[in-house]
Amino acid sequence: MSGRATALAHSNVALVKYWGKREGVDPSLNLPETGSISITLGELQTRTTVVFDGGLDGDKVSGIRDKDHERVSQFLGLVRERAGIETFAEVRTENDFPTGAGLASSASGFAALAMAASHAADLELSKTELSQLARRGSGSAARSIFGGFAEQKRGQAPDGSDCHAVQLQPWDHWPLSVAVAIVDEGEKPVSSTAGMLWTAETSPFYAAWLADHTQDLETVRSAINERDFDKLAHVTEHNCLKMHATMLTAIPTLLYWNATTLAVMRRIWQLRELGTKVCFSIDAGPQVKAICDASSLDIVAATLESVPGVKRVIRSGLGTGASLIDTEVKA
Ligand code: DP6
Numbered sequence: 279m280s281g282r283a284t285a286l287a288h289s290n291v292a293l294v295k296y297w298g299k300r301e302g303v304d305p306s307l308n309l310p311e312t313g314s315i316s317i318t319l320g321e322l323q324t325r326t327t328v329v330f331d332g333g334l335d336g337d338k339v340s341g342i343r344d345k346d347h348e349r350v351s352q353f354l355g356l357v358r359e360r361a362g363i364e365t366f367a368e369v370r371t372e373n374d375f376p377t378g379a380g381l382a383s384s385a386s387g388f389a390a391l392a393m394a395a396s397h398a399a400d401l402e403l404s405k406t407e408l409s410q411l412a413r414r415g416s417g418s419a420a421r422s423i424f425g426g427f428a429e430q431k432r433g434q435a436p437d438g439s440d441c442h443a444v445q446l447q448p449w450d451h452w453p454l455s456v457a458v459a460i461v462d463e464g465e466k467p468v469s470s471t472a473g474m475l476w477t478a479e480t481s482p483f484y485a486a487w488l489a490d491h492t493q494d495l496e497t498v499r500s501a502i503n504e505r506d507f508d509k510l511a512h513v514t515e516h517n518c519l520k521m522h523a524t525m526l527t528a529i530p531t532l533l534y535w536n537a538t539t540l541a542v543m544r545r546i547w548q549l550r551e552l553g554t555k556v557c558f559s560i561d562a563g564p565q566v567k568a569i570c571d572a573s574s575l576d577i578v579a580a581t582l583e584s585v586p587g588v589k590r591v592i593r594s595g596l597g598t599g600a601s602l603i604d605t606e607v608k609a
Contacts, residue, residue, distance in 0.1 A: 279363055281607035282329040283397035287389035287422050287600035289322035289375070291456060291559055291567045293514045294494045295521045296417050296430060297470075297487065298478045303436045308414050310441070311478075312491045313432040315498050316421045317569070318449065319456055320597030324386035326371040328354075328394040334366035341371040342387070343465075353388065353415045354395060360411075361399035369395075375592065384470070388415030389422035389600045397605040408600070409442040418470075425449050425598035427502050429495070449596035452505045455575040457568040458592040459582040461538035470562040473525065473532050480529040487524045507571060511550070511557030514569065518559045525562075534563050538587030542566040545585050549578065 296314035303309050337351040354367050369391065373383050392412040396403050403411065405423055413420035413430075420442060421428040426449035433440035468476075478484050494517050501510035525532040539560065546558045546568055556570040556578050570578045572595065579591045 279365060279400070279607070279609055280329070280331055281398040281400055281605070282327065283394045283605035284325065284327040284603040285390045285393035285397070285600055286323055286325050286603055287386045287393065287419075288318045288320060288425070288597035289324075289383065289386040290316040290318045290418065290422050290428065291561070291569070292316040292418065292421075293510065293559065293569075294491070294498050294517050295561075297474050297521045297524065298484070299417075299474065300432075303438075306414070307438040307441075308417055309438050310417050310430065310432060312488060313495050314418075314421065314430045315446065315495060315502075316418070316428055316430075317454060317456070318422060318425045318428060318597045318599065319458075319594040320449070321592060321594035322375045322386065322458075323597070324371060324373050324383065324390045325603075326369065326387070326390035326394045328391070328398040329368045330363065330365040330398050331368060332365050334368065337366050338368040339371075340369070341373075349415070350391065353391060356411065356414055357395040357399050357401070360396075361401050363399060367395065367398065384416035385418035385422045388412045388419030391415060392419070392423070393600045393602055397602055398607065400607045405599070406442050406444075410438060412600075413438070413441065413443075416471075423600050426451060426596055428599075429499070445599070446499060446502055449598060452502065453572040454596060455570055455572045455578075456594045457570065457575060457579040457582055458594065459538075459542045459566045459568065459585070460589045460592065461542065461566065461587055462536055462564045463589060466534065466563045468532060468534075468562070473528075473562050477524045477528045477532060481524040481527045483520075483524045483527045487520050507555045511555070511569075514559055515557050522560065535560070536564045536587075538585065539564045539566055541585050541587060542568075542582055545581060546578075549581060554578065
């Protein structure tokens with residue numbers, strides 16, 4: 279067979295984080311220890327084309343770091359197994375933002391790859407199935423299948439059949455915006471995958487991180503439904519800082535921030551004290567994501583641009599879920 283498809287997916291930022299994998303289950307299922315909730319970012323996108331081609335003697339991947347090729351090829355293996363084919367594929371992927379620096383390129387990357395590869399292999403998957411498939415590539419990618427506000431359910435089943443994302447609200451339910459302050463364009467030294475395993479193994483705070491996660495999910499769900507920014511801001515920052523507290527207390531410590539990260543956090547607190555609806559979140563990297571109401575985006579972005587050490591600020595509204603741009607399959 280031969281088939282090709284191109285898909286687009288957006289990155290996301292978690293308001294309630296995923297940081298830790300479930301133990302005692304098949305690790306290749308990539309099951310999270312907790313659920314998570316994110317917003318999908320319209321401006322940070324990945325475009326991926328997959329072409330299954332009988333003439334190839336191996337998968338050919340371009341547009342991503344060499345060290346990630348194997349992970350993509352393993353993922354294609356899952357798609358081949360499901361479709362009952364053995365054909366290798368060519369994958370071309372383009373990100374319009376810096377990769378490997380805590381901007382969740384794996385989220386948009388594996389969401390776009392799941393969508394493109396499944397269509398190119400002529401699989402008809404529901405959004406729930408696509409989300410489960412994307413999760414096998416990267417946990418945060420399961421959420422990027424959906425636009426707006428998405429929740430990744432932890433689920434209970436050891437085979438992962440109930441572990442997928444759902445959409446809580448579409449993007450236009452509450453027009454939040456995000457200003458991403460880029461404070462270092464370099465690649466992060468420790469990947470999220472490695473960092474969360476190491477943290478779970480060595481941090482004495484890891485159990486505390488898990489303890490009030492369910493409560494955080496519930497509060498953020500209701501803050502979203504009620505469009506209550508103050509409630510959202512409080513839990514989003516606290517959840518992020520709890521996650522970083524587990525990293526800081528890992529042995530050896532895992533510190534993703536730099537001095538500018540801290541300066542940006544303080545500037546966001548100042549803005550909030552002056553009445554701006556803004557809060558921050560930080561993933562496994564030094565960049566700071568300032569989440570604000572859409573009407574405050576210009577002032578928030580301009581303020582962050584003026585912080586010494588900030589390289590640039592990406593402005594984004596909320597985005598839609600992963601989408602198929604074109605597809606063509608021949609038997
Ligand atoms: C800090 O989804 O990158 O961004 O499943 O191992 O690929 P893998 O991890 P990944 O971890 C994301 C961690 C985070 C928090 C979040 O997005 O929820």
